[in-house]
Amino acid sequence: xxxxxxxxxxxxxxxxxxxxxxxxxxxxxxxxxxxxxxxxxxxxxxxxxxxxxxxxxxxxxxxxxxxxxxxxxxxxxxxxxxxxxxxxxxxxxxxxxxxxxxxxxxxxxxxxxxxxxxxxxxxxxxxxxxxxxxxxxxxxxxxxxxxxxxxxxxxxxxxxxxxxxxxxxxxxxxxxxxxxxxxxxxx
Numbered sequence: 118x119x120x121x122x123x124x125x126x127x128x129x130x131x132x133x134x135x136x137x138x139x140x141x142x143x144x145x146x147x148x149x150x151x152x153x154x155x156x157x158x159x160x161x162x163x164x165x166x167x168x169x170x171x172x173x174x175x176x177x178x179x180x181x182x183x184x185x186x187x188x189x190x191x192x193x194x195x196x197x198x199x200x201x202x203x204x205x206x207x208x209x210x211x212x213x214x215x216x217x218x219x220x221x222x223x224x225x226x227x228x229x230x231x232x233x234x235x236x237x238x239x240x241x242x243x244x245x246x247x248x249x250x251x252x253x254x255x256x257x258x259x260x261x262x263x264x265x266x267x268x269x270x271x272x273x274x275x276x277x278x279x280x281x282x283x284x285x286x287x288x289x290x291x292x293x294x295x296x297x298x299x300x301x302x303x304x
Contacts, residue, residue: 141185142185142186142187142246143181143184143185143186143187144186144187144188145181145186145187145188146188146285146286147188147190147209147224147286148286149178149180149181150177150178150181150188150223150224150226150270150271151178151223151224152176152177152178152223175221175222175223175253175268175270176223177222177223177251177253177270177271178223178251179251181249181251182249182250182251183248183249183250184248184249185246185247185248185249186246186247186248186249186273187244187245187246188207188226188244188245188249189242189243189244189245189281189283189284189285189286190207190208190209190226190242190243190245190284191207191208191209191210191211191213191240191241191242191243191284192205192206192207192228192234192236192239192240192241192242192243192278193205193206193207193208193213193214193215193239193240193258194236194239195227195256195257195258197236198233200235200236200237201233201234201235201236202230202233202234202235202236203229203230203233204227204228204229204230204256205227205228205230205234205236206225206226206227206228206256206258206267206269207225207226207227207228207243207245207273208220208224208225208240209224209284209286211240212240213225214258214260214265214267215258215260215265219265219267221270222253222268222269222270223270223271224270225267225268225269225270225271226245226249226269226270226271226272226273227252227254227256227269227271227272227273228245228247228272228273228276228278229272229273229274229275229276230275230276230277230278231247231275231276231277234278241280242280242281242282242283242284243278243279243280243281244278244279244281245273245276245277245278246276246277246278246279247273247274247275247276247277248273248274248275249271249272249273250271250272250273250274251270251271252270252271252272253268253269253270254268254269254272255267255268255269256268256269
């Protein structure tokens with residue numbers, strides 16, 4: 118009987134620990150990845166404006182370093198085999214990096230999932246949970262018109278990735294954009 122009580126007590130402790138870990142996860146938005154000096158980009162609602170600032174959006178926010186975060190965005194595969202993605206860039210709008218402006222480095226997160234993520238489409242909306250690391254990285258993308266090297270300002274390794282219906286703080290592209298159809302919801 119004591120053995121049974123010990124198992125129940127251990128199970129209860131593990132459940133409480135797991136709940137505590139998820140309570141420590143901060144749900145952040147794209148604006149949180151920009152330092153306060155880039156508030157002008159927030160004022161106009163376009164994170165791509167940060168690329169025009171003197172530091173070209175390479176100034177990173179260190180406030181979230183080593184914190185457990187959750188961020189929603191659009192996945193752009195870097196390393197994939199069929200529909201399994203081993204590494205991707207998380208970007209704030211659909212079409213980023215391919216025929217649309219590339220976001221500044223402090224608006225791109227290089228994500229390595231804990232397990233390969235099955236992705237049905239490019240720019241699939243996802244939420245990423247893991248430890249945020251400010252770290253300038255260069256990734257090589259193979260896109261429609263050739264190879265492109267993209268610099269990201271943050272990494273999340275061993276990330277948990279889940280599909281989402283919407284990205285709360287997504288940037289809506291102009292109507293005349295060739296990629297505007299990517300922002301339309303499926304019926």
